[in-house]
Amino acid sequence: GQNIDQPTEMTATEGAIVQINCTYQTSGFNGLFWYQQHAGEAPTFLSYNVLDGLEEKGRFSSFLSRSKGYSYLLLKELQMKDSASYLCAVRDSNYQLIWGAGTKLIIKP
């Protein structure tokens, strides 16, 4: 079967750095996405990785290792508004998106 694993919940301090991991086992690979979702709202796009390595976009970075079936989302200089769920999704060989359950990130002052 196909599955995406990410931690259920993480807690971090305002101003700090946090890394949210995602491991996947899918039939084929055509890219990995990270989305941010605030409670009661639709997800918003954060990053897309299809090649190995690190993609940096402001305070957020996303890393991919296809050989390890592993990705992480790195959030720097955490702000209270970063409190949200972070969803990892992988597009398989049929271009279907397989979604992780999401990681709820709690930021404390």
Next chain:
Amino acid sequence: GAVVSQHPSRVICKSGTSVKIECRSLDFQATTMFWYRQFPKQSLMLMATSNEGSKATYEQGVEKDKFLINHASLTLSTLTVTSAHPEDSSFYICSAGQGDAGELFFGEGSRLTVL
């Protein structure tokens, strides 16, 4: 950037009635749109893939006669929840992308409450 609009954002209906939710791509043509359902504190669950001009592809366990999907044009897909029941109360979200590469754009979501 590309925007997907969803309407209505909130709807309350009586049990047994039908509710239609619209999903529009505002500045691009979406040959494929996706419909998701999300229960509180849970992840997105793909219900169906809507293809313009053809029948939708439903995920296993999703009743196609209950959740009617119509993708009549390249910018509009609709989800109709027929004979709604309280257990259909949920957050319904649509998304669309431009081709096979790149990001998906999500609608604002529609919160359905069935009394």
